[in-house]
Amino acid sequence: xxxxxxxxxxxxxxTIDFRMENADTPNTTGQQGVQVKVKGLGEQRISMSTESLxxxxxxxxxxx
Numbered sequence: 001x002x003x004x005x006x007x008x009x010x011x012x013x014x015t016i017d018f019r020m021e022n023a024d025t026p027n028t029t030g031q032q033g034v035q036v037k038v039k040g041l042g043e044q045r046i047s048m049s050t051e052s053l054x055x056x057x058x059x060x061x062x063x064x
Contacts, residue, residue: 011059017049 023035023043033047 008059008063011055012063014052014056015049016053016056018046019048020044020046
């Protein structure tokens with residue numbers, strides 16, 4: 001049981017790595033992103049670590 005709890009706490013502390021960057025610059029993260037137009041900023045690319053997000057939400061769900 002302590003090993004499971006340690007893993008859940010570790011997963012709950014993961015960073016999601018949410019990024020918004022200019023769509024004209026090369027993608028340095030290796031993650032796929034979605035391009036959107038933002039007023040005043042132009043074309044932007046939004047990306048995040050979905051694997052970390054899933055692990056984090058599942059850990060919080062089990063810790064509840």
